Amino acid sequence: MRLSSWFLLSGSALAAGLIESSLAGSAPYPLSHVRPLLPGVVLLILLNRPQAGFVAAGIAGSISDLLKTDSSAFAIARWLMVAFMVDYVSEKVMTNRSLQAAWILTVIARLLDYILLLISYWISPIILQRTLYIETWKDFIVIAFFDLVIVTILFIGFTVFTKRFLISVPLTKNRYE
Amino acid sequence: MFSVILAIVTLHITSILIPIEDALRTVLAPAGHFVSYVGTRMYSRWANRDSINECQEKNEDLNHVLASISVDYVRLKALEEENVILRKTLGYLQDQEYDAVAAHVISRSVVANRAVIMIDRGAKNGLEIGMAVIVEEGVYLGKITRIQEHTATVTLTADLESKVAISKAGEHKLIGLVEGQGNGTALATLIPQQEVIQVNDILVTSGTEDKVPADLIVGIVNRIIGEPTDPFKNAALQSVLDPDSVDVVAVLRSQALRPE
Numbered sequence: 430m431r432l433s434s435w436f437l438l439s440g441s442a443l444a445a446g447l448i449e450s451s452l453a454g455s456a457p458y459p460l461s462h463v464r465p466l467l468p469g470v471v472l473l474i475l476l477n478r479p480q481a482g483f484v485a486a487g488i489a490g491s492i493s494d495l496l497k498t499d500s501s502a503f504a505i506a507r508w509l510m511v512a513f514m515v516d517y518v519s520e521k522v523m524t525n526r527s528l529q530a531a532w533i534l535t536v537i538a539r540l541l542d543y544i545l546l547l548i549s550y551w552i553s554p555i556i557l558q559r560t561l562y563i564e565t566w567k568d569f570i571v572i573a574f575f576d577l578v579i580v581t582i583l584f585i586g587f588t589v590f591t592k593r594f595l596i597s598v599p600l601t602k603n604r605y606e
Numbered sequence: 607m608f609s610v611i612l613a614i615v616t617l618h619i620t621s622i623l624i625p626i627e628d629a630l631r632t633v634l635a636p637a638g639h640f641v642s643y644v645g646t647r648m649y650s651r652w653a654n655r656d657s658i659n660e661c662q663e664k665n666e667d668l669n670h671v672l673a674s675i676s677v678d679y680v681r682l683k684a685l686e687e688e689n690v691i692l693r694k695t696l697g698y699l700q701d702q703e704y705d706a707v708a709a710h711v712i713s714r715s716v717v718a719n720r721a722v723i724m725i726d727r728g729a730k731n732g733l734e735i736g737m738a739v740i741v742e743e744g745v746y747l748g749k750i751t752r753i754q755e756h757t758a759t760v761t762l763t764a765d766l767e768s769k770v771a772i773s774k775a776g777e778h779k780l781i782g783l784v785e786g787q788g789n790g791t792a793l794a795t796l797i798p799q800q801e802v803i804q805v806n807d808i809l810v811t812s813g814t815e816d817k818v819p820a821d822l823i824v825g826i827v828n829r830i831i832g833e834p835t836d837p838f839k840n841a842a843l844q845s846v847l848d849p850d851s852v853d854v855v856a857v858l859r860s861q862a863l864r865p866e
Contacts, residue, residue: 447634447641454714454723455645455850457652461716494618495631496638498715498722498759503618506611556619562717 430481438473442485445469446492454498462571467538468580470512472587475526475534479516486512499562507545511538528584535580539573628728628755635726635757638712643853646711650851671826674806682776704819706740706856707731712757714850719788721748721762725855728756738811738818738858745846746770746811746822747855758857762849763792763824771815772824775808784809784824784843790850792825794841799834803827803841819858 430438445466453461466489473482490505497504515538523530546563553561564572617623709725727733739747739760748768752759761768768786772794773779782797794809807827813820825843832839 443637447637451638451641451713452645453716455642455649455711457649460648461645491630492634495627495634496713496724498713498724499717499720503615506615509611510608562715562720564717568718 430478435481435484438481438485439488441469442466442488443492445485446489447496449489449504450493450496459571459575462568463575463579464572465579466508467511467542468535468576468583470508471515471531471534471538471580472583474512474516474519475531475584476587479512482512482516483509503549507542507549510545511541514541528581531580531584532577535576536573539569539576543569624754628757631754632756635710635712638724639710639726642711642713645714646851646853653848653851671806675808678775678808703861704858705861707733707859709739709758709855709857711853711855719766721765721768721786721788721790721849722751723748723760723762723849723855725758725760725857726756727857728754728758730755731857732859733758733857734817734859736815736817738822739855740822740858741847741852741855744822746818746824747849747852749818750857760855762786763845764788764790764849768792770818770824771812772809773812773820774803775810775821775823778813778820780812780814782838790845792843792845793831794825794827794843796838797841799832799837799839801839803830803839805829809841809843817858817860 449464449466453464455461456463466486470482470486473479473485486508487505490508493504515534518537519530519534523534543566550561550563553559618627707727709727711723712726713724715722725739733750733753735750735753737750739750741747746763748760748762748765749770750758751761751767763770763784763786765786766788768784770784771780771782772784773781781801781803782794784792784794786792794803797803805827809824809827811818811820811822811824823846825845827841828844829842830839831842
């Protein structure tokens, strides 16, 4: 990746971190359930840029941990683990880079995030001697719905403007020629 | 990868990163406030989109409350004027015991049953855990429950972990506690049965708690709950402001704690 791309990525990750920490608590429902980081990370992994995905997860996670009122959730650790596992699934399980693959990876990412959040909810009283309050599964469903919307928009945007996900085999040609 | 994650978590738990975290939080606070402000403005606009019927119902309720408060206001105004005359007569110099430290909201809890905000003032500004946070010259919002160098976490009245001692407006006598119920509501509890309390009574802080001065408005009684045979009764409270639309708050700091 070029230096300008890294700057753009860092800026986007910063914005995503601020949205996850400061906007999510203030904005009205259902906008409060828009969480752009994980769909963004999934897309970067689909674009074969896992390092960029890890950097984005690290930057947004650290901002979320610093500014969120319920900061004991270790967002940075959670999101790095999610990015790592999504990259693993994308590499070892997924066979193509379609919109359906993006949807499945996004749902997997959100599920993993919620499972890790539940684990931090259970271990928080032991490690931090503090009860951690987490979102309900109903919130989780709304967040997952918005994840799918965001990843669809991002995927279509990338397809239209960069043609990265297009398979460049003309339909008129025989595939095995 | 996992060693990096483990290192971050360990350093966070052992509080080794606190100076770095504080410095970063200070740098990020203006951006956090801007984004939170945008969200708050969106919320305010969204919240004002009630239907006409809802608006009419609200208007009727508020008219009842206003009528009740107006009577109290007139009585209190007369008492205030009398008080001013008496103070002047006695040559009494009123001491302001508290400073108001203005602070911006930089983030809010995203969990539905929690009512917690983070503000951009902290220990460096002389703030301490337990200090009262107010808005609009005397409406009690909550207390500081966690503090960092340049930021602080405020637990609002509606939070499940919030408790504040209360009295009726104008009577400096502890009558019970206001406890948060989650979902944006609060309940006045442990009110002795013999205590006379009515719908539309204004409840204020009792001043019995350290760092929380008396006479800060906590809420208006909406409904009395309990049987006459119970030793205590409860009262559902209506907040006089929507904490989700608050962007600037003031922390009441004792003058003795004012930084040099």
